Amino acid sequence: MLSKKYNPSEVENKWQQYWQDNEIYRYDFNSNKETFSIDTPPPTISGSLHIGHIFSYTQAEIIARFQRMQGKNVFYPFGFDDNGLPTERLVEKEEGIRASSMPRSEFIEKCLNTTKKYEEEFKSLWTAMGFSVDWSLQYETINKRVQKISQKAFIDMAKVGKAYIKQSPVLWCTTCQTSIAQAELETVDKDSTFNYIPFLVEDEELIVATTRPELLYGCVCLFINPEDERYKKYIGKTALVPLYDFEIPIYPDEKVSLEKGTGIVMCATFGDTTDLEWYEEHKLPYKKIVETNGKVSDSVPYLGGLKVLSARGKIIELLKDNNLLRKSDNISHRVSVHERCGKPIEIIPSKQWYIDILSEKEKYLKAADSINWYPASMKAKYISWVENLKWDWCISRQRYYGVPFPLWYCNKCGKPIFAKDEELPINPMEYKPHSICSCGCNEFTAETAVFDTWATSSLTPMINSDWKGDSDLSQKLMPMGMRTQAHEIIRTWAFYTIVRSLFHTGELPWKDIMICGFVLAKKGEKISKSKNNGTLSPKDLIDRHSADELRYWSAGARLGTDTMFSEEELKQSKRFITKLWNAASFCIMQLQDFDGERPEELLPIDSWIIEKAKSIEETMEEYLNQYEIGLAKKEIDEFFWSDFCDNYLEIIKDRLYKPEIHGSNERKSAQYALYKSLLEILKLYSIYVPHITEEIYQEYFRAFEKDISIHNLEWGIDIDTEKEKILEFGELIEGIVSEVRKYKSERNLSLKESLSNLKVKIPKEFNGYFNGTLKDLKACTWAGNIELHCDEKFSVEIIK
Incomplete structure (x- = not known):
């Protein structure tokens, strides 16, 4: 017998420990079952988890449980992305330090301590949420095994030129003091001013509007649209740069907008990505203005040594003082910022390592067609991104805590010298190459940059399968069954x-990709660690409510859609938990003398509820194979609340209570149906x-079932009935009950108010089913008599 009230705070901890002790979710490496492998996003160690993580990770975990109950051997690892810039910034913030102000080794030690603390916190939270993870498969992107895989993969790319080094302009974050990749850019609206400045061309003024006057000294040319009748006569001439008095050429280019500003654009190295495109297309000279630390170069007159914003303010004052500022307009415009810190980026020449992606864009576009996207609309986001790529992937970061580049440079010829496979993982700053360079030099300088964190986490399918390691499972696990991630x-x-x-395996990484939505703090704003708007702590929510309540809420949304969250949302979850407990309590109370055996014959309504449960399971499977956990939950909810609780339990209640009237075999039929349908409801x-x-x-149920956990069971229920007929019959019975309830409700009558007669018309083929349900129907509707009439059109006439 169940206790009167369900106590989740006691129950949840108990079963979490039970699952762990009995290795319920451990992947069986020796099983012949079909493997379903899951590539889960390793959460970045950049702060505490929030309700948005609960939302998306729970949706994916539900799929893991579903696949396990389809009889599959589920490979469900979990990792932690614990190296790179996000972790460094967290450590700097928590410790009140700067990485650049202390020995590298000391800072790395602080990072290791911090990541360990957060990983324990994360793991504790996932365990508290009841995640069916195989924790023996856990990995961290900074651990030695993963470093070896990451370094080996890089060397393989570098040896065939897929990864390469070059000196060129690169996207640079002066706040984080590192290069970044195109994918790390975000565009935001920022307030600024359009400053109208006169350039002289043969004593005529050409007014140029710019938001970055601090780059005047770096101006290398002006551009005019060749179709612009106002200015085309100036193309080919030279202009005098105001304040600095040096001449620059005027070139034509169709990219110049005829409407924006004055229609004349100054190109400086580098104000934005368009300047970079012009620089490369027109083979323009480079003039250094902004240094990697965000200050103006000391070589720039008037502004040397100032931060960019200070330099901007100062030059505007200088232009005003020299009568060289015609006007300033306040504007709001789109600015590229670094997603990690939200600060505007600069473009600065630097020597960096890249992975070639531009040469094979068509290959990556074609790959999208061979992957199943859920929801399908997310494929368009991927295609749009690939089609609009402008740069190869910059993978080197001028930071401290990350996977080191396994190489040195020859001090004489500059050639990169790669570590040997057997030396991996390696920190080149702690070792020297064992051989001399091909030029004969034996002196080397270690590479001090580290990999972009994505350069390692992009290898998660290979990390999961221990690619080229001692227990390489690549052939068994790849392509993995599912990748789950957010759309951003x-x-x-x-x-x-x-x-x-x-590149590394010749295979796609996974067959299916499941794209989850965000939880929004307010309309249009996702909850994130960086925005610090996740005020509801998941741990506090679990303590105040329960993991199951949070899970039930998380499963409510359609896949890929964003949702708002407030604690009020959990009231519906609590109501469901209470209903499930009470319904199960009632059923189990009626099953105390049930022997588990099937009776010789099932009454029609008992066959119906079992067949209906089977039908719901089949529909849920269809949805869940499409990763639509919300739509699947809607199916079982409607069945449980309406068909099972509101109708079936009420219909059979009298038969369960009064075997002396209905018959003991008839009661056993109800018990059997209760057992089968309730167990199936619990499994679903x-x-x-x-x-x-x-x-x-x-x-x-454990006393009757052979498995030590419900989570070891498989979905499925056996019953031999005329499926379509029995389901249709059940709908007719529900229709009768509904009409009677409606009749009594409209007249403010008690549901137990007696009725003298019901006249029911149903199709002739259901006559036998109906007669087998007559006693139940009389008891449920409190009807003294029920007349049955055969008619193709269903109807109910009620006589008080």
Whole structure:
């Protein structure tokens, strides 16, 4: 018997420990079952987890449980992305330090301590949520095994030129002091001013509007649209740069807008990405203005040594003082910022390592057609990103805590010297090459940059399968069954993983990709660690409510859609948990003398509820194979609340209570149907609410079932009936009950108010089913008599 009230705070911890002790979710490396492998996003160690993580990770975990209950051997690892800039910034913030102000080794040690703390916190939270992860498969992107895989993969690319080094302009974050990739850019609206400045051409003024007057000294030319009748006569001439008095050429280019500003654009190295495009297309000279630290170069007159914003303010004052500022307009315009810190980026020449992606864009576009995208609309986001790529992927970062580049440079000829495979993983700053350079030099300088964190996390399918390691499972696990992730990192994690997998294995990384939505703090703003708007702590929510309540809420949305969250949302979850417990309590109370055997004959309404449960399971499977956990949950919810609780339990209640009137075999038929349908309901719900379903299973069903956990069972229910006929019959019975309830409700009558007669018209083929349900129907409707008339058109006439 179940206790009167369900206590999740006691139950959930108990079963989490039970699952762990009995290795319920451990992947069986020796099993002959079909493997379903899951590539889960390793959460970045950049702060505490929030409700948005609960939302998306739970949706994916539900799929893991579903596949396991389809009889598959589920490979469900979990990792932590614990190296790179996000972790460094977290450590700097928490410790109140700057990485650049202390020895590298000391800072790395602080990073290691911090990541360990957060990983324990994350793991504790996922465990508290009842995640069916195989923790023996855990990995960290900074650990030695993963470093070896990452370094080996890089060397393989570098040896064939897929990874290469070059000196060229690169996207640079002066705040984070590192190069970044195109995928790390975000565009935001920022307030600024259009400053109208006169350039002289043969003593005529050409007014140029610019938002970056601090780059005047770096101006290398002016551009005019060749179709612009106002200015085309100036093309080919030279202009005098105001304040600095040096001449620059005037060139034509169709990219110049005829409407924006004055129609004349100054090109400086580098104000934005368009300046960079012009620089490369027109082979323009480079003039250094902004240094890597965000200050103006000391060589720039008037502004040397100032930060960019200070330099901007100062030059505007200088232009005013020299009568060289015709006007300033306040504007709001789109600015490229670094997604990690939100600060505007600069473009600065630097020597960096890249992975070639531009030469094989068509290959990556074609790959999208061979992957199943869920929802399908997300494929368009991927295609749009690949089609609009402008640069190769810059993978080197001028930071401290990350996977080191396994190489040195020859001090004489500059050639890169790569570590040998047997030396990996290696920190080149702690070792020297064992051989001399081909030029004969034996002196080397270690590369001090580290990999972009995506350069390692893009290898998660290979990390999961221990690619080229002692227990390489690549042939068994790849392509993996499913990748789960948020839609914002399609351009990074999804794309980069496809690039790496195609190169290193020749295979796609996974068959299916499941794209989850965001939780919004307010309309249009996602909850994120960086925005610090996740005020509801998941741990506090679990303590105040329960993991199952949070899981039930997380499963409610359609895949890929964003949703708002407030604590009020959990009231519906609590109501469901209470209903499930009470319904199960009632059923188990009626099953105390049930022997588990099937009676010789099932009454029609009992066959119906079992067949209906089977039908719901089949529909849910269809949805869940499309990763639509919300639509699948809607199916079981409607069945449980309406068909099972509101109708079936009420219809059979009198038969359960009064075997002396209905017959003992008839009561056993109801008990058998209760057992089968309730167990199936628990199995279907167990992927959503694993704790309460385990508790109910263990309290009663474990005595009859062979498996030590409900989560070891497979979905499915056996019954031999005329499926379509029995389902249609059940709908007719529900229709009769509904009409009677409606009649009594409209007249403010008690549901137990007696009725003298019901005249029911149903199709002739249901006559036998109906007669077998007559006693139940009389008891449920409180009708003294029920007249049955055969008619193709269903109707109910009620006589008080």
